[in-house]
Structures are given as structure tokens and as C-alpha cells.
Amino acid sequence: MALYDDTLALLRELIRNACVNDMTPASGQEVRNADSLERFFDGVPGICIDRYESAPGRVSIVVTVAGTDPEAEPLTLLGHTDVVPVDHSRWETDPFGAEIIDGRLYGRGSMDMLFITASMAAVARDVALAGPPTGTLYFVGVADEEARGGLGAKWLSEQHPDAFSWRNCLSETGGSHLPVADGSDALVVVVGEKGSAQRRLTVTGDAGHASNPYGRVSAVATIAEVVRRISLIDLPVSQDPLWRGFVRAFHFSPAIEHALLNGSDNSAFEHFGELSRYAHALSRLTISQTILNSGSAINVLPSSATLDLDIRPLPGTTQEEVDEILIDALGDLADLVQIERLISEPASVSPTDGPLYRAMVDTFDEFFPGVPVIPTVAAGGSDLRFARRLDGVGYGFALHARERTMGDVFALLHSHDEYIELEDLDLTLNAYRSLARRFLGV
Structure with a gap:
């Protein structure tokens, strides 16, 4: 005592x-x-x-x-x-x-x-x-x-x-x-952690007085389209044994387990209840759009805009692979977007x-x-x-x-x-x- x-x-x-x-x-x-x-x-x-x-x-x-x-x-x-x-x-x-x-x-x-x-x-x-x-x-x-x-x-x-x-x-x-799921018990031990692949995406536009926008490239409109395309990225479920073991520990029905392990139905994550967000993060690389920045005065067309991404890769995913995912999602905008690496650490x-x-x-x-x-x-x-x-x-x-x-x-x-x-x-x-x-x- x-x-x-x-x-x-x-x-x-x-x-x-x-x-x-x-x-x-x-x-x-x-x-x-x-x-x-x-x-x-x-x-x-x-x-x-x-x-x-x-x-x-x-x-x-x-x-x-x-x-x-x-x-x-x-x-x-x-x-x-x-x-x-x-x-x-x-x-x-x-x-x-x-x-x-x-x-x-x-x-x-x-x-x-x-x-x-x-x-x-x-x-x-x-x-x-x-x-x-x-x-x-x-x-x-x-x-x-x-x-x-x-x-x-x-x-x-x-x-x-x-x-x-x-x-x-x-x-x-x-x-x-x-x-x-069946009321039995399981204990968690943390053996690793996801990495960090923070990115800043920058686009440029034509600066000028906001009263005369005609014919000018809008950095705000471009970054908005970048945001939209990044939001549509659909990443595959990990095949890592840690993820598969985590799913099987819950003793879900075969249909739910299959959906989670194969990524065939994202709504299956709701079966994790309070752990649904964590389980989703454990299942794949995640990309969160966190900071959007452009302009400083309402009557000035900004010459640039930035989008910050908090990206968390799983073990085995390289920084180069992260950049490739972003470039692929940007498509024909890729040449217009500068990708800057911020904090980048491996899982x-x-x-x-x-x-x-x-x-x-x-x-x-x-x-x-x-x-x-x-x-x-x-x-x-x-x-x-x-x-x-x-x-x-x-x-x-x-x-x-x-x-x-x-x-x-x-x-x-x-x-x-x-x-x-x-x-x-x-x-x-x-x-x-x-x-x-x-x-x-x-």
C-alpha cells in the first residue's frame, strides 16, 4: 500500500x-x-x-x-x-x-x-x-x-x-x-505508430485589384479544385497482418469481417462503434486537409494559395509513394501545384x-x-x-x-x-x- x-x-x-x-x-x-x-x-x-x-x-x-x-x-x-x-x-x-x-x-x-x-x-x-x-x-x-x-x-x-x-x-x-462483438475480452498492446508525411500544396494566380477580375487566373479557384480532388482520393485497405489481426480480434460475422479486410464496404467501420475512426486510420494511409490559406485583404486578388495536409502513412509506405498518390489525384493540375514536404518521418x-x-x-x-x-x-x-x-x-x-x-x-x-x-x-x-x-x- x-x-x-x-x-x-x-x-x-x-x-x-x-x-x-x-x-x-x-x-x-x-x-x-x-x-x-x-x-x-x-x-x-x-x-x-x-x-x-x-x-x-x-x-x-x-x-x-x-x-x-x-x-x-x-x-x-x-x-x-x-x-x-x-x-x-x-x-x-x-x-x-x-x-x-x-x-x-x-x-x-x-x-x-x-x-x-x-x-x-x-x-x-x-x-x-x-x-x-x-x-x-x-x-x-x-x-x-x-x-x-x-x-x-x-x-x-x-x-x-x-x-x-x-x-x-x-x-x-x-x-x-x-x-x-461476442462479449469476450481482448487486451491491446501498442507495437508501433504511423509515420508523418505533412505536405504543403501551393498554387499561384494573377494578383491585382479585386474590382477587375476578368481574364485573371484565380489562385483561390485553383486551390478549391485542388481541395476537391484531394478529397476524392480513395485509398486501399492495408494488407498488413496487424490490421488483419485487429479486425479478427473483434469476432465480427464473416460478412462484416470480409468487408473490412477487403475494403468492399466502408460503412462496415461503423461496427467498431467508438473505435470506428481509429480503425479506419489503422486500415490505411490517411490524408487530412487541415489549413487553407490565401490572401490578406478583401480587395486584393491573391497571387498564391496554400493547402496543408496532415498525412499519416502506415509502416512500409515511403515518402515518394505519398507524393505519387497526390500527383495522381491532382491529374492535369499536377504541373500547377508545388508540393512541399514539411514534417516527414517514417512509420x-x-x-x-x-x-x-x-x-x-x-x-x-x-x-x-x-x-x-x-x-x-x-x-x-x-x-x-x-x-x-x-x-x-x-x-x-x-x-x-x-x-x-x-x-x-x-x-x-x-x-x-x-x-x-x-x-x-x-x-x-x-x-x-x-x-x-x-x-x-x-
Whole structure:
């Protein structure tokens, strides 16, 4: 009980520190959470604590619990300490008050991902207090995850790649349940994430006074046609085993399963219920038109217009293939459109085998005996992609009560009145404790 109480107290402190990352270099100020974490380990024997500051106040902390066997597999618990901004007017609770109401802890970052970060820290301290493990354990409280890690995990992987081991990493999130059609259970483990292929499409037109449009090429009209053609892109369903395994885990009827696996009827995605949007994103490359921009004065014909696209490719899709899809959709307009690559990162995925994956599956079975574990890919990003780039493996790991579906967890990410069920904090803490002991030989 003391371990849980200490974890809860730490979690509430991390929330109250309000390390809000608005994607500007001066925000975040994760130094506050780094200080809290360092105090949490104060007086613990057999550990080493290092701090890394990528910019003023943007501090990541690395706690090392050295193992007795340098040849044994290491384990890295990779938790981030920043949170996204809040709209105070939409919250019914204090977003940084860390209030406990009816078995729930409310606060920004409670679900994403401070409850996991606090559990990781508590388990690392517990392992250190129990005596040296066989394999080395690292706990990392990393800055700037919410802004894609430029001042956090990405910076560490490039500037200090040896600060900790990237070989076996755990981070957010997993361990929620699928609403299987026949009422049975299935647990989710995140083994990868889609990539990024952001694009800016630019067209030009004839500038001039808006009172004399005759004979002039309209950049606005051209970009409108670009928007229309992009919206008509019909992408095929993936044949990746992860997608096919995800569909089959739901035990749909043969007709529904066939429609989903072959892409013959898009309305079949409605059978996923609250997970329909996620399932659709998992099934294919997605293209979202997000920013349209042209002109600055109502009486001036603009000389250019731009359309920004948030494109998320699946593992195996190249940036060149993304450009080819766009060019094909543009047809005879392709020569009039400049395609600029913005953030472009490949998708990444870790194997559904190996020592760490098996340890996760065995841990899930300890808490939910006989329940199948379904590997899947996150539609968004996480710091785990940097581990995979450095030839390590990375998995999203946590644990939720039976009634908490994957959709329930998704709904709370970056939401108003974000909260974590205290029952799930306890489950995640004990799952990490069990997995660490199983994997490290504690």
C-alpha cells in the first residue's frame, strides 16, 4: 500500500507542476517535474541520476539502477513529463488541482501520460530498494514529447544517445480492452505508430485589384479544385497482418469481417462503434486537409494559395509513394501545384516477439488469465519511434480494468476534465512492477 500511496502522491505533484507545452521553446518548463522526480529518489541507494537540459528549463532526467550482469537485457521506462494546454473555461475541475472525486484523479496529464510516468518512477525506486537487478533498469522522465520531442527524446537520441539504453523501451500506452462483438475480452498492446508525411500544396494566380477580375487566373479557384480532388482520393485497405489481426480480434460475422479486410464496404467501420475512426486510420494511409490559406485583404486578388495536409502513412509506405498518390489525384493540375514536404518521418513498428514482448504478454496473462493480446499501431506519435530508429524495440504498456475500452482511453487524451481511474493507476503500477521483476531478474 505504501508504494501505491507514494505513487499517487507523486502523480498529484506532477500534475500540479503544470508543465504545459504549447510547442514553443520556452514553454513546458519540465524542470519542475524533473525536480519533483529527483526528490522522489532522494536517499535511494544504488542509483545514478543525470539531468539533461536542451533549452532553459527543458530538463529531462535519467535514473539508472545498475544491474549485476552487463550482458543481461536492459529495460528503459520512458515517461514524458510535459502536458498539453487547457481551455480553462471548458473544465469543471481545476486542471492542475489534482482533485480526487469518486475514485478518479482529475488533472491535465493524468491520462497522458503522467499516471504511467509516476508508476514507472515508483517501480524504478522499488527495484533499487530491493537490491540490484540482474539487468540494468533506466527510468527516464523526458521533456517535450507533446511537441514531437525536438527538445526531449529526439534531442537526447541525437545529442546524448548513450545517456540510457534504447534497446528495450516501454512508454505510452496500452493495456485497454477491445469491445469484442461476442462479449469476450481482448487486451491491446501498442507495437508501433504511423509515420508523418505533412505536405504543403501551393498554387499561384494573377494578383491585382479585386474590382477587375476578368481574364485573371484565380489562385483561390485553383486551390478549391485542388481541395476537391484531394478529397476524392480513395485509398486501399492495408494488407498488413496487424490490421488483419485487429479486425479478427473483434469476432465480427464473416460478412462484416470480409468487408473490412477487403475494403468492399466502408460503412462496415461503423461496427467498431467508438473505435470506428481509429480503425479506419489503422486500415490505411490517411490524408487530412487541415489549413487553407490565401490572401490578406478583401480587395486584393491573391497571387498564391496554400493547402496543408496532415498525412499519416502506415509502416512500409515511403515518402515518394505519398507524393505519387497526390500527383495522381491532382491529374492535369499536377504541373500547377508545388508540393512541399514539411514534417516527414517514417512509420515504425517493433516485432511481436522477443524477450520484452513475451514479458508483456506474460504480465497481461498474470492479471487477465487467458485473455488474448492484440498488437496494434498508434495513429499518432510517441517517443518510442526514436528507440526504433536506434535499433531498439519500443512498446506502449499500461493496464486498465476490464470495463475500460480502448475507446474510453482515447476519449480522455487531451480532453477537458481529463482523469485517470485510481483503479487503473493501481493496476498499471502493479503491472509495471511485475514486468520489471520478470524481465530484469529482480
